[in-house]
Amino acid sequence: MLEQGIEGASVRNIAKEAGLSLGSLRYYFHSQEELMKYARELVSERITQRVDKIFASDKNPNEKILEVLLELLPQTSKLGREPKVRLFFKTLAVQPEKTAAVDQDGVYLAVKNVMSNLLLLNFIKKNLDIGIETERLYALINGLALNSLLNPDELSAQRVEEIILVHLNSICKESVK
Amino acid sequence: MLEQGIEGASVRNIAKEAGLSLGSLRYYFHSQEELMKYARELVSERITQRVDKIFASDKNPNEKILEVLLELLPQTSKLGREPKVRLFFKTLAVQPEKTAAVDQDGVYLAVKNVMSNLLLLNFIKKNLDIGIETERLYALINGLALNSLLNPDELSAQRVEEIILVHLNSICKESVK
C-alpha cells in the first residue's frame, strides 16, 4: 500500500512481499476480504496500543494530549507507517457496500479518549457541547491526515502541530496554556 | 463512481453508462488518465461555479458563508453528486505518484474565499493567524466530508450544519451571531 497504493495491494503482491506463494497465503486467509479485515484491525489495534501507552506515561496532561493527537497523523506520528495505512483503508472504505464501522477505528477511540480526559481535567470551556466538539475534532484529525498526505510540502509536521494547538486552545479555558 | 465505487469507474463501464462503445469513448479521450482528468476538473469547476453563484446572491453575509460551506459537503449540498464525486477523486489521489495539486481543488478555493470574506467583513477574532485558520477550516471540511460519507447515520445533515456553525462562531467575534 505504501509503495504502490491501494491498487498494488493485490493478494499476489502481498504474498510476494511476505515471501509466500499465492497458495500459502490463501491457506491462512481464505479470501481477500479476510486478509484486508485482518490488516485493518491490526493497524487499528497498534494505534490504540500506542495511544494507551502515551496516556499511561508520566508526563503532564497537556503534553500527553498533544502527543496522542499528533500520533494519529501520518506526518507527525512516531509510529510511522500505521496512521498512513489507516488512512488508506479509510479512503478504501469510501465505496458503496464497503462501509467500515467507526467504532473499530482506533483514531475515533483516541479522539473520544482525549475529549473525556479534557472534560475530566475540567479544561473544557463552558457551554460547549461535548458530542459536537468530539465530532469536530475527529473531522479535523481526519481532514489533516488526508491533507497532509496529499500535500506534505504545504502541510508540514510543524504546521500540523500548530493547527492542533490552535484547536486545543480554542476549546480549552484561558487558564490552560 | 456513485454506484460501484472507484473500482467500478473503468473505461468500459463509463462508456456503457454514457451509451457509447469502448472505441467511441476512446475517440474523445485517448487514455483513461485523460478521461479522469477531465472529470476531475469538471467537478471542481461546477463546485466553484455553484460557490460563486451563492456569493453573488443578495443574502446577508452570514447566510452566504454558511451556505457556501454546506455546499461543499456530500450530505448537505444542493448540488447533489458533485461533492461526493470530488471526495472520490480526492481519496483516489491518495496514491503514490498520483498526487493532484491542491490549487485545482474547488473546495480549497471556496474555503480561502470564505476566509478572506470573513476578514474583509471584520468578523474574525483578533490574534488569529489567517493562514492557520484557513488550513484548519479546510481540514475540517475534508474531514466532515469523509466522515459524513462513511457514516451518514451518525453524521446527519443537521449535525454537520451544527458543527460548522460552532466552528464559525469559534473564529468570529461575539457580536456576529
Next chain:
DNA sequence: TCTTTATTAACACAGTTGTACTATAAAAAA
C-alpha cells in the same frame, strides 16, 4: 458528385485480478 473529415463500433492483445484445485513436503500424533 467526389473527397475528406468526424464519428461510431467491433475485435484483438497482453496483462492482472480473485479464487479454486491439486500435489508435495514437513511436523505431529498414533
Next chain:
DNA sequence: TTTTTTATAGTACAACTGTGTTAATAAAGA
C-alpha cells in the same frame, strides 16, 4: 513406523483491465 495434520507451492480458470488497430458509417466541404 504409520497415519494424520499442518504448511507450502504450483497451476488453471474465468473475468476483468487499459490500450491498439481496423473497418464501417455519417457529415461536411470542394
